[in-house]
Amino acid sequence: MKKLIKTSVAFTVVLLFNTGFVSNRSDLVRNDIQDQDGIEITGKVKEIIEAKCMGCHKPDARNEKARKKLQWVKVPDMNKEEQEHLVAELFEVLEEGKMPPKRTVERRPQMKLTDEETKTLLAWAEKEEKRLKGQ
Numbered sequence: 001m002k003k004l005i006k007t008s009v010a011f012t013v014v015l016l017f018n019t020g021f022v023s024n025r026s027d028l029v030r031n032d033i034q035d036q037d038g039i040e041i042t043g044k045v046k047e048i049i050e051a052k053c054m055g056c057h058k059p060d061a062r063n064e065k066a067r068k069k070l071q072w073v074k075v076p077d078m079n080k081e082e083q084e085h086l087v088a089e090l091f092e093v094l095e096e097g098k099m100p101p102k103r104t105v106e107r108r109p110q111m112k113l114t115d116e117e118t119k120t121l122l123a124w125a126e127k128e129e130k131r132l133k134g135q
Contacts, residue, residue, distance in 0.1 A: 038077055038078065039076055039086070040076070041076065045120060045124045048117045049121075052113055053072060055111075057069070057070045058071060070089075083128070087128050090121065091122070091125055091129075094121055094122050099113070
C-alpha cells in the first residue's frame with residue numbers, strides 16, 4: 001500500500017512538473033506560427049495584383065515561364081524564406097520597371113503599372129519586409 005501511495009505521489013509530481021513545461025512549449029509553438037504568418041494581400045494591393053499580375057502569374061496561366069516563376073495564389077502560404085525572396089524580387093522588378101514585361105505592355109498597354117500603382121506596391125513590399133524582419 002505504501003508503495004502504491006509513493007508511486008501515486010511521484011506520478012503526480014512528475015505530471016505537474018511536465019505540465020509547466022508543456023504550457024511553455026505551446027507558447028513557443030504559437031509564436032512560431034505567428035512568425036510564419038503569410039503575406040497579406042488586401043485592399044488596393046489586391047486590386048492591382050488581380051488587374052495587372054494575375055493574368056500571367058496564376059496556376060492556369062498560358063505563360064509557362066511566368067506561371068513557374070510566381071503564382072500569386074500561393075503567396076500567402078509561403079514560408080518565411082520564400083516570402084523574403086519574393087519581397088526582394090518585388091523591389092527589384094518594381095524599381096527597375098521589369099514587370100509587366102515590355103512585350104506584354106506593347107500588346108496590352110492597359111497592363112502597364114501607373115506610377116501610383118508602383119508606389120502602392122513598393123510601400124506594401126516595404127511593409128512586408130519590415131514584418132518579416134520583426135520590426
